[in-house]
Amino acid sequence: DLDGKVEKVVLHATHLQADATLYWHLDNQFLGTTRGDHRMVIDPIKGQHHLKLMDEKGMEANCRFELVVVH
Secondary structure (H helix, E strand, O other): OOOOOOOEEEEOOOOOOOEEEEEEEEEEEEEEEEOOEEEEEEOOOOEEEEEEEEEEEOOEEEEHHHHHHOO
């Protein structure tokens, strides 16, 4: 935040089917599932990351991103 305190990051996803279940993986570690409102809170870890979302039908979405801590 503006005081220099590291805060959590909220990841948000959408799916074409409102009742779909999403399975969240960050850097090949399972984070959990969401249904309806697809939001996942993570602790920020500086560096590059790979996010994978999969639905119950096996469809995947992948995203690479980098978290940067700015002082």
